[in-house]
Amino acid sequence: MKTVFRHCLPLCAAAMCIFATMYMVVQQYIRLSANEIPAQVATDVKIRLEAGEDATKIMAGMPAVDIGKSLSPFALICNADAAVVAGSGMLNGKYPASPVGSLTFALHEGENRISWQPETGERMATVILPYSYNGAKGYIIAGRSLNEAETRIHFAFLQIAAGAIITLLVIFLFSWLTIRQNQ
Numbered sequence: 001m002k003t004v005f006r007h008c009l010p011l012c013a014a015a016m017c018i019f020a021t022m023y024m025v026v027q028q029y030i031r032l033s034a035n036e037i038p039a040q041v042a043t044d045v046k047i048r049l050e051a052g053e054d055a056t057k058i059m060a061g062m063p064a065v066d067i068g069k070s071l072s073p074f075a076l077i078c079n080a081d082a083a084v085v086a087g088s089g090m091l092n093g094k095y096p097a098s099p100v101g102s103l104t105f106a107l108h109e110g111e112n113r114i115s116w117q118p119e120t121g122e123r124m125a126t127v128i129l130p131y132s133y134n135g136a137k138g139y140i141i142a143g144r145s146l147n148e149a150e151t152r153i154h155f156a157f158l159q160i161a162a163g164a165i166i167t168l169l170v171i172f173l174f175s176w177l178t179i180r181q182n183q
Contacts, residue, residue: 003179004179007175007178008171008175011171012168015167015168016168019161019164026156026160027153030152030153031146031153037073037125038073038124038125039127041074041075042140042141043129045058049140050131055085055086058086059075059087062074062088064090065090066090066091067122067124067145068092071148073143074087074143074144075089075140075141076089076096076140076141076142077138077139078139078141079137080138082098083098091119091122092119097118099116099118099126099128099141102114102128103130106128106129106139107139110129110130111128112128113125113127113128115146122145123146123147123150124143124144125145127143
């Protein structure tokens with residue numbers, strides 16, 4: 001039996017590296033894809049703000065969203081001091097506190113894409129953009145729940161893990177049969 005393990009160990013290690021890489025790629029693809037709608041919302045709000053539209057008017061055109069329960073995208077418009085001046089997303093009946101450090105990063109880098117957790121158990125795919133118009137500066141925070149993306153990631157993990165286990169069993173079986181046949 002030691003010979004079988006010695007024979008199949010390099011193949012098993014290579015297979016596990018392949019499956020681990022596959023999981024990392026799939027996980028990142030799903031998670032980064034969750035930023036697409038928030039990026040669109042943030043960009044659209046920024047275009048309207050920088051064209052001179054009023055923040056309250058922009059948000060009036062978006063449906064109100066309870067971000068603790070809904071999967072719908074939301075947007076918050078903050079002033080330069082990170083205070084929310086208008087928004088479509090509420091958590092427990094009020095605007096969630098802005099992620100101040102992430103706003104600062106967005107100001108310096110032009111954008112910030114984060115997984116924001118405004119409350120325990122509530123994770124959001126979030127895109128933050130700074131804006132500036134006629135001397136007024138601030139930030140747009142657009143987000144969407146990560147619940148569906150995280151469910152897909154979990155399902156992908158289960159599928160990849162099942163594939164890895166089956167592959168390891170097949171490697172072990174063929175190694176055992178090859179060694180047995182050569183004896």
